[in-house]
Amino acid sequence: MKVLAIISQKGGTGKTTLALNLAVASELSGNPAAVFDLDPQASSMSWKDNRPDESPAVVSLHSARITHYLDTARQSGAKLVIFDTAPHSQKDALEAAQASDLILIPCKPSLIDLRAISSSVKIAQLAGKPAVAILTQTQTRGSLTDEAVEAIKSYEVSIAPVTIGNRMAFIHAFTAGRGVLEIEPQSKAGEEITSLFSFITNLMENKDNDAKAKPSRSAA
Numbered sequence: 139m140k141v142l143a144i145i146s147q148k149g150g151t152g153k154t155t156l157a158l159n160l161a162v163a164s165e166l167s168g169n170p171a172a173v174f175d176l177d178p179q180a181s182s183m184s185w186k187d188n189r190p191d192e193s194p195a196v197v198s199l200h201s202a203r204i205t206h207y208l209d210t211a212r213q214s215g216a217k218l219v220i221f222d223t224a225p226h227s228q229k230d231a232l233e234a235a236q237a238s239d240l241i242l243i244p245c246k247p248s249l250i251d252l253r254a255i256s257s258s259v260k261i262a263q264l265a266g267k268p269a270v271a272i273l274t275q276t277q278t279r280g281s282l283t284d285e286a287v288e289a290i291k292s293y294e295v296s297i298a299p300v301t302i303g304n305r306m307a308f309i310h311a312f313t314a315g316r317g318v319l320e321i322e323p324q325s326k327a328g329e330e331i332t333s334l335f336s337f338i339t340n341l342m343e344n345k346d347n348d349a350k351a352k353p354s355r356s357a358a
């Protein structure tokens with residue numbers, strides 16, 4: 139079983155959106171997934187409430203219960219556990235990071251969001267775990283994404299070779315309790331999630347590999 143923590147000390151960067159869509163991608167690839175929702179706002183739980191399917195499992199838990207729930211997930215046959223974390227809770231984020239194989243740091247291409255990367259990178263370093271930043275809600279026009287990639291290079295963190303665009307499919311899917319791969323598998327949003335899932339799966343399965351990824355942009 140692999141464990142992924144999605145961490146950013148900023149709200150609205152796309153943590154929940156990525157956690158749920160990656161969990162659905164894992165299920166569709168035949169690997170049962172569970173989302174551990176550490177955010178008191180419980181957005182992942184409300185997605186699950188709207189979802190007609192039993193899987194993926196989504197549980198809301200306190201960080202003190204992480205070990206217990208990981209054991210339960212392992213015994214239930216989960217192949218991937220994803221922590222959806224809260225902003226502004228460094229202690230919970232650190233506990234999730236320590237229990238994970240990989241940390242994903244979503245970040246919008248704005249100055250405020252880029253600055254928030256450094257505290258997430260520090261959490262990954264404290265936990266001694268590999269971390270990858272990913273640009274989310276990018277616009278197809280303009281040079282903001284390229285500038286953001288340049289800015290991320292100044293932090294000690296790799297950048298995922300895929301970006302997640304600002305796309306309505308993510309919003310529609312969330313409202314329906316679905317992943318974009320279930321409602322619009324051929325869409326750009328679907329392609330992005332497939333690429334990201336494949337990227338993080340490879341990283342987690344080849345832990346000894348150098349996680350450094352060359353920054354690049356997916357097709358708009």
Ligand SMILES: Nc1ncnc2c1ncn2[C@@H]1O[C@H](COP(=O)(O)OP(=O)(O)O)[C@@H](O)[C@H]1O
Nearest residue numbers: 149150151152153154155275303304305308309
């Ligand atoms: N790639 C995206 N394209 C469009 N809207 C998005 C995207 N990612 C997130 N959103 C929207 O932005 C808001 C915040 O996203 P969310 O995943 O809840 O962030 P976080 O969990 O980091 O607070 C939500 O309304 C969500 O639907």
Ligand SMILES: [Mg+2]
Nearest residue numbers: 153154177181
């Ligand atoms: Mg959230």
